Amino acid sequence: MSGIVVVDQRADWPVELPGIEVVTAWDYLTREELTRTRGIRVYNLCRSFGYQTTGYYVSLLAGARGHKPLPEITTIQDLKLAESPRILNDEVEELIQQSLARIGSAEYVMNVYFGQSIAKRHARLARALFNQFPAPLLQAKFIYRGDEWRVDTFGPIALGEVPASHHELLYDAARDYFARRRAPRARRESSRYDMAILVNEDEKEPPSNPRALKAFERAAEELGFEVEFLDKSDYGHVAEFDALFIRETTAVNHHTYRFARRAAREGLVVVDDPTSILRAANKVFLAQLMERHRIPQPKTVLLHSRNVKIAGRELGFPCVLKQPDSQFSKGVIRVENEAEFRREASDMLERSDLIIAQSYEPTDYDWRIGVLDGQPLYACRYYMAKDHWQVVKRAGNGAIVEGGHETLDVKDVPAAVLSVAVQAARAVGSSLYGVDLKQFGKRVKVIEVNDNPNIDHGVEDLVLKDAIYQKIMAYFLKRLEARTRT
Structure with a gap:
């Protein structure tokens, strides 16, 4: 048995599916063997999820038993607030x-x-609604008001309210869902936890290349993890795992961010x-955080519409302007004079009320x-691209030129560099970070985290x-075991 379908009455679900047992809600709540079983998936198709109803308790107690319910109790609570387009x-x-767009009514x-939806042209929308509110049976009513479509009502529907003409699709959709690649595989005896790794195969500059992803998978399995790779369409499956490792560029x-x-x-x-993600993705936040913790950084001005006329002169030229959410050298520009400073800053301030201006301090x-976890893990030197002031040079035609790199043992890194890097990372959190710094003799400054x-x-x-x-x-593993002990 890989999962159970829970219904109010056994006759509500007449279809036999491989690896799936159908039980009534009352049996699920009271049968001792189901109480003791660990790690199974529970597909809650009860007629009502109202507070303290049987359907409500199925999802609530599934979480308490270490089962993996669909919907989760938090999804049930979210759906109570879902009758508004503001929640989408x-x-x-x-x-x-x-x-x-082409609906005539x-x-x-x-x-x-x-x-899944009965209308194939709405397949992407159906998947997106399910991803945001992972529940087996949903109904959305849309109305056209003014010049746009809006959500009128949205929530779960009872199994008995599914039209007879939809039954075949319902059973096929369930069969597809249960049989997907993340249905439990035969576990190795050493497997203790489930890990999901979120990736995007279409990303041009992913944070880990395919060979690195395989190495992560291999390392996780050696420690007792079952590993599955997810993409953005798998939002509805997040709760089925014990850990999530995001190896797609975050924003x-x-x-x-929604996955996290x-x-x-x-x-x-x-x-x-x-x-x-919230902290490191915003350079305005990071600049203020470094200032608060007295961590050295290039001379920095918080730029807004009221100081744009004077800030350039304060920094001197050339200087650097940064969009708050810039990444991989995107949204970071060097300006050579005051006229260029005002023009480019004004353009950036159209997209964000605050941006960052910093002194330009060149290094090789x-x-x-x-x-x-607050400790140095690896160290690299990233060299500037040829004839460019950044590590990555982006041409107008989309071409990318990168500078060289050198990987060092952390024992060979100057103590001041390690110290400032660790201080900066700890100011953000206790997870995994990459701290970029510039060194000028014995002086070290943080560029970003x-x-x-x-x-x-x-x-x-290359070293480790x-x-x-x-x-x-x-x-x-350390985090999971600490949680288990607690």
Whole structure:
């Protein structure tokens, strides 16, 4: 048995599915063998999720028993607040407008069964709604008001309310969902925990290359993890795991943050955790954080519309402007004079009310110190791209030129560099970070702290080899075991 379908009456679910047992809600709540069974998946198809109803208790007690329910009790609570378009993220809002653009009527009702819709043209919208509110049976009613579609009502529907003409799709959708690759595989005897690694195969500059991902998988399995790779369509499955490792470039207004937020809410050990994403993704926050902790950084001005006319002269030229959410040298520009400063700053301030301006302090390379759990993990020197002032040079046609790199044993790194890097990382949190620094003789300054540092095979692992992957996986294990002891 890999999972159970819970219904109010046995006749409510007439379909036999491999590896799935069908039980009534009362049996699930009272049968002793189901109480003792660990790690099974519970698909709650009860007619009501109202507070303290039988359906409510199925999901509530599934969590208490260490089972993995769909929907989670937190999803049930979220659905009570879902009758408003304000609770939908921007990605879903955009899909609503696109998907319903050709509907001729002023209202439309869509049922979603395990992430699928009867209308294939609404497949992406159905999946997105399920990802945000992972529940087996959902119904959304949309109305066209003004010049856009809006959510009128949204929530779970009872099994008995599914039209007879939809039954075949419902059973097929359930069969597909249960049979997906994350259905439990035969566990190795050494396996103790489930780990999900979030990746994006289409990302041009991912934080880990394929060989590094395989090394992470191998290291995790050696420590007793079952590992599965997820993509952004798998949001609804996050709660099925014990740990989440995000190896896709993170951002706040992005599905990576939503994955991290949900994982943390569901009690998973997660890297990058949502707090680290929020903090490290914003250079305004980091600049203020470094100042508060008296950690050295280039001379920095918090730039806004009221000081843009004078800040350039305070810093001198050339200087550097940074969009708060800039990454990988994107959104970071060098300006040579006051006219250019005002023009570029004004353009950036159209997108953010605050940006960062810093003094330009050139070096041949930047240090990157990887810090894990408050301790140095690896060290690299990233050299500036040829004839450029940054590590990465981006051409107008999309071409990318990178400077060289040199990986060092942390024992060979100047003590001042390690000290400042650790201070900066600890100010952000206790997870995995990459701290970028510049060194001028004995002086060291923090450029930024990255919550999602690159760990590529052939670059960051050149000194530690497999040990770098083992140390990171050991961090997850340490956190999980500490949680278990507590």
